[in-house]
Amino acid sequence: MRALFGPEAVTRDITVRVSVSYLPEQSEPDRGRWFWAYHIRIENGSHQPVQLLTRQWTITDGRGTQHSVEGEGVVGEQPMIAPGASYDYVSGCPLTTPTGAMQGSYQMIGADGMTFEVAIPKFVLRAPAVAE
DSSP states (O other): OOSSOOOEEEETTEEEEEEEEEOGGGOBGGGTBEEEEEEEEEEEOSSSOEEEEEEEEEEEETTOOEEEEEEESBTTBOOEEOTTOEEEEEEEEEESSSEEEEEEEEEEEETTSOEEEEEEEEEEEEOOOOOO
């Protein structure tokens, strides 16, 4: 997996960074299946602890077909992130095309009881070109 993060978005002093990797060992292009892992780092640059409550993703495949995914937390957790701290997780996305994109948002709550949305930057899913 690449060590460097690519796209990032900042909302209310919360920074979301993304690194994505194509996983050839989990992909089967001859069966129309491509798979990527994405590493997300959420950094709390605010003065109060925040908790991630829910996530919402829009996944677009190479044909432009969109799929929405919503749910509680991430990877089975609703992490509390202290001021100056960060939370990392890795998840995956299969597609039926060799390219696509993802973007979304997290619903968070601050120690002050206020809920707010944090943007997840759009990132591209692209399989390496395969020699014919």
